[in-house]
Each structure stands twice: as C-alpha cells, then as structure tokens.
Ligand SMILES: O=c1ccn([C@@H]2O[C@H](COP(=O)(O)OP(=O)(O)O[C@H]3O[C@H](CO)[C@@H](O)[C@H](O)[C@H]3O)[C@@H](O)[C@H]2O)c(=O)[nH]1
C-alpha cells in the first residue's frame with residue numbers, strides 16, 4: 001500500500017521559502033555581531049579608568065548573552081517546514097475497525113483553581129470524539145484528591161449519556177458543552193432540553209464547590225455514598241490519602257441514551273503521602289501511564305491539561321494520518337499539536353499566545369528532528385516512554401509493558417487491585433520511573449524536559465498545526481498569574497540548563513548542534529534577564545549623570561547598533577506576522593518579553609539558586625483558571641491587571657520611573673541645553689523605548705483608581721529604590 005499516490009495522500013510536507021533568506025541574513029548578522037565584539041574588545045582595552053571599564057564590561061557581558069540567545073534561535077530559522085494532513089482520505093487507507101485504541105489523560109490538581117465544571121467540559125469534549133467509542137478511554141488524574149471533582153464526574157458520566165448521542169446525531173462541531181452553549185446554536189426543543197440538563201448539572205457542581213463538600217442532598221444512592229466515603233476517612237488530606245480509582249463508565253457495560261456503547265471513563269487520584277515526593281504533574285502522568293496500562297494499555301496516549309478542551313471532533317483522524325503511516329517519520333515518538341487559547345483580548349496584552357514557543361519555533365524544529373513537547377495536546381506512541389527506538393526498557397511487571405494485551409474488563413476486581421497497587425505512592429521506589437521510563441523527573445517543566453530526553457534517546461516528533469485549533473485553553477488574565485507562571489517555567493528551565501543533561505553538552509552530543517541549540521534556547525531563556533535588566537537601567541542611570549556609553553551618531557559604529565537592533569526586531573516582527581500574527585499582538589509580545597526579563601526571569605533565577613542551595617523549595621504552583629467578573633471585564637478591555645502587592649512588580653515600576661526621568665532629563669539637559677544629541681542619542685532612544693513600553697505602568701501607577709491599579713505601596717517602594725539607585729550611581733561615578 002502506498003501512502004503517497006499523487007492525489008490520494010494522508011499528509012504532505014513543504015519547506016518554507018523563507019529559510020533561504022533566513023540563512024543569508026544569519027550570515028550578515030553574524031558578521032556584524034563579530035564586528036561589534038571587536039569594537040567592545042577595543043573599548044575594554046582602551047578604557048582609561050576603572051569606572052569606564054566596569055560600564056563597558058557590563059555591556060560586553062549583556063551583549064554576549066544577547067548574541068548567544070540570538071545564535072540559538074538560528075536553529076528555528078534554518079529549515080522551517082509546514083505540514084498538512086488529509087483526514088478525509090484516512091478511511092481509504094485504514095478501516096475504521098482497525099483504528100488503534102487511544103488512552104486520553106487529563107490532569108487536574110486543585111478544585112478551587114481549576115473549577116471541576118471546566119475539567120468535566122474538557123473530558124466531555126474528548127469523550128465525544130468522532131471515534132469508535134469502544135477504543136476510547138479517558139483517564140482523569142485528580143492531584144487535588146477532591147470529592148468535589150469526583151462528584152463532578154459522577155454528574156458528567158450521567159450527562160454524557162445524552163450529550164454523546166446528541167453530538168453524533170446532529171454532527172455538532174463544538175463538542176465541549178460550555179463552548180457549544182455559548183455559541184450560536186440552533187434553538188429547538190431538543191437543544192433547549194439538553195441545555196437545561198447541562199445547566200442543572202453545572203449548578204449542582206458549582207454549588208457543591210461553593211459549599212466545599214458534597215452534602216447528602218446531592219447524593220442519590222448508597223453506591224455514591226460508599227464512593228464518597230473514601231474521602232471521609234480520618235487524616236484524609238490532599239497531600240496524604242490512599243489511592244482512589246473509580247470506573248465511572250465502562251465501555252463493556254455502559255450504554256448511552258440510544259443504546260450505543262460509551263467510552264471508558266476512569267477517575268484516578270493517586271496515593272499521596274507527605275513522606276514521599278510526588279513529582280507534581282510528571283508524577284501524576286506516570287501514575288496514569290501505569291493505571292491505564294493495567295486497564296486498557298492503548299498504544300496511543302494523549303496528554304491534556306484540564307483547561308484544554310477539544311475544539312475539533314476529527315482530531316484523532318488527523319493524527320492517525322501520521323500514526324498509520326510508518327514512513328511519515330522514522331522513529332516517530334510523538335505528535336505535538338500547539339496550545340491555542342480562547343478568550344484572548346485583542347492586543348493579547350500579556351502575550352499569552354506564546355507565539356514563538358507554540359507556533360513560530362516548532363515548524364523550525366520540525367524541519368530538524370521535531371518539536372519539543374509542550375505538556376498538552378500531545379499524542380505519544382506508548383512505547384516512546386520505555387527506552388529508545390531500538391532498545392525497549394522493560395518495566396518491573398510485564399503488565400506495564402507497552403505491548404502487553406489486557407484480557408480482563410476494566411472493572412474486574414483483580415484489575416482494580418493491580419491498578420491501586422501501581423497508583424501507590426511508594427510504587428516507584430527503587431524503580432527507573434522518572435529517569436529511564438515514563439515522564440522524566442527533575443524539572444518543574446516536566447513537559448520540556450521529557451520531550452528533550454526522549455529526543456536525546458533518538459525519538460523524533462511531528463508538529464501538527466491544523467487551521468481549526470484542535471484544542472483551546474484558558475489563559476491567565478492577571479499579570480501576577482502570568483508572571484508567576486513564567487517564573488515557575490524559568491526555575492524549571494534552569495534546572496535542565498544547569499543539570500548534567502544540559503542541552504549545551506548532553507543535548508548537542510546526542511542530537512547535534514542545531515537540535516541542541518534549539519533546546520538550549522529554552523533552557524537558558526531566563527538568562528535574558530541579565531541584558532534586559534542592564535539595558536533597562538544602565539543607559540538611563542548614565543544618561544542622568546551625563547556619561548555617554550554608546551557610540552555617537554556620527555561614529556560609524558553607530559550603524560552597527562542600528563543594524564543589530566533593527567535586524568533583530570524586524571526579523572522577529574516578520575516571523576510573527578508571517579505566522580498569522582497581527583502587529584498589535586507582536587508589540588505586546590516584545591513588551592511582555594521585556595516585562596518577563598525584569599520580573600519572572602530575574603526572580604526565577606533567584607529561586608533557582610536558593611533551591612540549588614537547599615535554602616528553599618519551590619513546588620508547582622498551579623495557575624488559577626478562575627475568572628473574576630470585574631477582572632475579566634478589565635482584561636477584555638485590554639487593561640493591565642496589577643492589583644496585588646508583589647515584589648515581582650518592583651523592578652518593573654523602577655524601570656518605568658527611571659526611564660521616564662532619564663528621557664525627560666536627557667531631552668531637556670543634553671539636547672536643548674548642552675546641544676549634545678549626538679553623544680546621547682542611543683541612551684535617549686533606549687530610555688524612550690522603555691517609556692513607550694511602560695505606558696500601561698504609568699497609567700496603573702497614577703491615573704487609575706480601579707482594583708487592578710498598581711498598589712500605592714509598590715509605587716512608593718519602586719520610587720524609593722530608584723532614588724537609592726540614583727544616589728549610589730552618581731556617587732560612584734563622581735568618585
Ligand atoms: O501537582 C500538579 C500540578 C499540576 N498538575 C496539572 O498540570 C497542568 C498544568 O498546570 P498549570 O497550572 O495550568 O500550568 P501552566 O503553566 O499553565 O502549564 C504549562 O506548563 C506546565 C509545565 O510547567 C505544563 O505541564 C503544561 O502542560 C503547560 O501548559 C494542569 O492540568 C494541572 O492540573 C498536576 O496534575 N499536578
């Protein structure tokens with residue numbers, strides 16, 4: 001059977017034309033960078049006093065980091081590709097009855113930050129995939145160990161009996177109930193009846209969450225009582241409890257309203273004990289890998305975050321276009337579908353879209369060995385988790401092996417006992433789970449780290465980016481949530497960057513320079529904080545003291561600066577716009593990069609160091625998905641949300657104040673009074689660029705009175721610090 005007959009194919013690959021231009025540009029840009037370092041070296045050697053040396057040296061170090069980070073992005077520019085799938089042709093190659101089974105994993109960790117009704121929506125959206133139901137199993141991992149979540153799934157299991165046949169019969173595209181009922185759906189008696197049932201479920205689930213427990217009025221039979229009693233034993237807390245595994249729907253026994261079979265739906269809350277590390281999401285996923293091995297052991301596994309609902313019922317067919325064709329990519333380990341979001345505001349003020357991470361860079365990596373794994377929306381061959389492509393690593397019991405065939409039904413007592421056993425918190429003790437098998441431990445960005453290690457073992461991956469987003473997720477709508485999320489990523493990335501598996505050493509050795517650099521780019525993201533902080537403060541501080549630190553406009557070296565700045569910015573902007581981006585969102589993207597550099601990355605660095613020194617431990621702080629109405633309204637209007645006091649805002653406030661001071665002072669004194677615009681142009685430009693980027697901060701500091709304004713204390717502290725900084729620098733410069 002051929003998979004590539006002229007007009008009957010399953011997928012195609014196109015190399016993007018821009019790669020040629022990228023390569024030429026890379027050569028030119030490298031040449032100018034080298035020239036700039038020659039200039040830096042001369043300046044350092046010729047510096048006449050210690051102060052000038054220190055300033056030049058700081059700029060030199062910052063520029064080395066910028067240049068290094070630029071060099072790592074070349075991996076994404078050398079050979080970007082674009083793929084397309086033709087799922088409409090699938091059944092000409094593969095009979096529906098030969099579709100492989102799929103195990104879908106959904107993680108949730110906290111009923112108060114991740115509302116159970118949303119988790120349920122995600123689960124319903126994938127249970128309703130247009131796929132043979134008896135081959136579909138949905139596993140929900142509840143790291144919150146919460147009866148609220150379990151209750152939500154009891155309700156969802158019932159609701160799915162009408163939802164699934166409804167979607168199928170009416171060919172519904174939005175199979176996430178919440179998305180469907182928020183869309184422009186046909187209002188007829190049938191849909192209105194279903195909406196009523198959905199609303200009633202939603203109200204019940206939300207009331208239970210509000211009450212914080214499932215009171216008796218919500219429990220309809222003795223069986224439910226027994227199930228919920230598991231949470232009501234003495235000493236049960238979310239960090240300390242036995243494993244709870246509940247088969248909510250069993251494809252062998254459960255039927256929907258139309259007497260069709262249902263997918264399996266299994267709730268798993270792995271055992272937890274304070275004495276045993278649980279490795280956050282990676283630990284949860286490994287527990288699911290094992291429990292699902294025991295129960296269904298499907299050859300394909302999809303990982304999903306609880307806030308990423310399916311937006312397209314035919315996604316499984318789409319990935320089968322690659323999975324069913326062995327020649328699509330030898331040693332294929334996983335297929336990554338990018339994270340896309342709903343509810344972004346027009347300018348995407350916090351750059352939550354993460355366009356570089358999810359849409360611009362992956363096609364570049366796909367042109368090499370394949371994209372990194374980003375935690376959700378990723379389809380794995382189960383065997384990928386058990387050693388490299390040519391070396392199967394056997395787990396401790398054969399039932400966990402990727403090719404083991406499960407013979408008993410999932411609700412069989414023996415199966416359940418075994419499932420509880422492998423969900424135990426001590427199960428992994430003295431095993432190679434987390435190091436050679438399964439999702440890898442050792443970094444707070446388990447997704448990045450796992451994908452990286454799998455690729456080092458020789459697995460390849462595919463980037464699949466359908467026009468209609470396959471999944472849609474929530475974004476954090478307040479700046480502090482965004483910054484904290486990025487801070488967690490920064491810590492996790494540095495954990496990989498400075499480990500013995502650093503992409504710079506181990507990665508390059510295993511995968512070659514381009515893939516190694518592509519991974520190093522992320523691992524060292526947080527070091528961007530160094531040049532960003534230096535450029536946010538140093539030019540302004542020296543400008544205020546009348547000390548020029550860059551070439552004059554009339555100096556030919558000035559042109560090198562212009563080329564390097566414009567070259568990087570214009571290329572970045574083009575990348576953004578060519579990937580279906582809007583200019584306004586690109587502006588937010590570069591602003592957010594600066595903001596992160598001054599906050600998340602900087603503090604992430606500090607946290608990483610304290611963690612290494614064993615002074616403090618930092619866990620996985622789950623991002624809140626709860627929407628406050630007032631906050632949502634401000635977010636929709638594109639207004640920045642500060643609101644809470646946080647040290648993360650202090651460097652931002654400081655940079656805003658200092659750049660404004662320097663810009664006006666420089667403008668008045670250097671340009672009008674001293675007529676020295678030539679010598680201070682670059683410093684003025686940088687300060688002005690800072691001011692432009694800080695506009696929302698000034699508004700939040702002085703103009704706004706709503707709850708999302710910058711807290712007065714943070715403004716005062718930032719101002720005092722700027723004052724201190726000015727005093728220190730001017731005395732140092734005068735010495
Ligand atoms: O102990 C934990 C902590 C988190 N989670 C789950 O992990 C997922 C991601 O958590 P979230 O707080 O939403 O983190 P984000 O920063 O938004 O997630 C990004 O970054 C994570 C790594 O830091 C990846 O795991 C995610 O897939 C990726 O979307 C959620 O479904 C959580 O329920 C767990 O299951 N157990």
Ligand SMILES: [Mn+2]
Nearest residue numbers: 305307473623
């Ligand atoms: Mn998330």
